[in-house]
Amino acid sequence: MEKGRAFLVGAGPGDVQLITVKGLEAIKKAQVILYDRLANPKLLDYAPSDCELIYCGKLPDRHVLRQEMINNLLVSKVLEGKIVVRLKGGDPGVFGRVGEEAAALAENGLSFEIVPGITSGIAAPLYAGIPVTHREFGESFAVVTAHDKSENGQPKLDWKGLATGIDTIAFYMGISNLPYISENLIKHGKPADTPVILIQWGTFSRQQTLEGTLSNIAAKAKEVNFTNPAITLVGDIISLRKKLNWFEKKPLFGKQILLARTGTDESELARELMNQGADVIEFPKWKKVTVPVDQAVVNRISVYEQILFTSPESVREFFEIIFTEGIDIRKVKADFYGCSTKSVKALNEKGFFAELDGKMPLAGQLLIVGDSDFSQDYPHAEMFITSRKVIDEQFTPIFKRVLEEASVNTIVLPSSRAVKTIVEEGILKEIIPQQILKTSKVVCMGVRTAEAAIEYGVSPNEVLEVPNKTAVIDCLARKESELAFV
Structure with missing residues (x-):
């Protein structure tokens, strides 16, 4: 059996960007993460999709896992040959009881490293x-x-x-x-x-x-x-x-934003909202499942007149498959479209002119690349599923805890698909309290998103004509400044 190793990592005080480079590298290669209440759970997004997540959080009135149990669990997981990260809020050496955990590992002859963090004091x-x-x-x-x-x-x-x-x-x-x-x-x-x-x-x-x-x-x-x-x-x-x-x-200080998430890639919008001072809770957490390549579609790739990409991930996966299959991209004669501005941007970065699906003609042979759910909107289209997205259920209890401690005051819905996800996977499954819809400002990125929200019984407070991150930030910052003069 391969030797295990533990990393006792300081997660920093809360701002997710205050994690150290070495701490983040440990998270990215972890097979097991034991994390505390005060470690920002957004850091878990960087863990591999098959990483086991174990909550060791402590509240003033109760302990989820007592220290002796944490020590024993840490030792047992390392003995299994796993790379184990013990993720602790702040710096592990400042009232973090890292000495006790390191001693337990040392007494069992196990390998470990202590990674300092920024302490909250x-x-x-x-x-x-x-x-x-x-x-x-x-x-x-x-x-x-x-x-x-x-x-x-x-x-x-x-x-x-x-x-x-x-x-x-x-x-x-x-x-x-x-x-x-x-x-x-x-x-x-x-x-x-x-x-x-x-x-x-x-x-x-x-x-x-x-x-x-x-x-x-x-x-x-x-x-x-x-x-x-x-x-x-x-x-x-x-x-x-x-x-x-x-x-x-900061312009968005005090904004606690629930952002509907439809892809597996890191959200540029979420990052920019945080840079402007907001807390961002992204829901849900997706993970990818690979699927076999549909050779029938690959062999017919030159006959399609329009190709619609459902996500930035589908853009990347499509071109990877085309290259792997030895197909010259010049054989693809179709016009390219994206279901979101992020998808269009991903195509632009590949050197292709693309437009949003709202400008796509309804006639002609259409191929949809990515998410099979979109076939309902285009019954005449063929599907090319490059991978499947499934919700990572490990994050469900994490979302519930985060929402209990936060006071969400803003909801951002980037697309009609995002509306469907947040209602069907969040509200209806009682992961997200329905009351949040009544107490939060709802911002829809685009008219189609707003129409979808209304169909689901969600009333938008703001509908952005230009559905991009700059418009979202300007909208939220402007409204906050206006409120200051009420």
């Missing part, structure tokens, strides 16, 4: 506009756990040293112990008017902050029911936030 303040050190405000910085293993969970710390010897202090998961923390810092010499900021879900678009002082922050947090996960930052350096607050000024 540094990243969350930076995303709130606060560096944790500064020559004028703070030359010393401490990370401190706000809980310990005692019965009451109140850590026994060197309060005198923290209060008088450290300029800036980051307490991890300290909301429930705020009165205890504030009282002890004041008691041991920290001025009562020392600034404090609470940062919840740091680096996500749903990031929330609450500012106060040691004397009043506990009361303020109680009044608004502020909860973990959060960093409590204490120190005069917090005053820099007024000048340096950059993340919360």
Whole structure:
């Protein structure tokens, strides 16, 4: 049996782009991933389609898997000869219990690597506009756990040293112990008017902050029911936030978007929405299943007058098959069309002029490449199925957990196929709460998408004449600025 290996990987604080290159490489080759609640589940999209995903998340009131069980599971999977990634929020060495997991592997003579990550005690303040050190405000910085293993969970710390010897202090998961923390810092010499900021879900678009002082922050947090996960930052350096607050000024900050997904490739739209400050939940997660090449279609490829591609993936697969079969592309006489702007762009990148299917003539011999579902719209067409897409059911419980913790306020529907998918696979199967349709702004990319939405009982709030990512971003950013003046 091939020797297994474990990678104990820091997933970073939440923003999916803050994963390290080495951490992402480990995810891409993993056969098993044991992941925590605070590791952004979008990172699992990069795992191989046959990777086993195991949730080890912990909530304040319950444990899905206790630490001893996680250690044992980690060891057993490596003993099976698997490449195992233990994906932990933030940095695994900062209150991540990586020492216990690494010890379990070492005691069993198993090979492992520890991959550092960006810890939330540094990243969350930076995303709130606060560096944790500064020559004028703070030359010393401490990370401190706000809980310990005692019965009451109140850590026994060197309060005198923290209060008088450290300029800036980051307490991890300290909301429930705020009165205890504030009282002890004041008691041991920290001025009562020392600034404090609470940062919840740091680096996500749903990031929330609450500012106060040691004397009043506990009361303020109680009044608004502020909860973990959060960093409590204490120190005069917090005053820099007024000048340096950059993340919360992004055009789409605060937007929590549910984006209907119809392909297996990474979504350029999702990436750009995140770059503009939004949180994006893509539904569903698809995986490809290969199918045998239809030789009858390949042999007749020169007779078709129009070829309609259902997805960017189908474009790539079509040309791969044509090349593998030894067919000169010049034998293909058909005009090319795409079911989406992404499909048209994929054809353009291959050097072909193409248009959307709305401009395709109904007469002539038509070949549809890709998804067999489209044959219902074109009964006279022949099908060339290059691969089959199936929903990856491993992600169903992940979506449910993400939707429970998020507060979706925007739904983006890129195509009529996306409407069908989100309703039939999400709403009707009770993976997506129906209430989201009533409480969210629904943006349809194009008239045909809007028509499909209405047929399914979904009322669009916005219909984009130009169905591209620039129009989506402009629409969402514009509406947010208008609301600011209401």
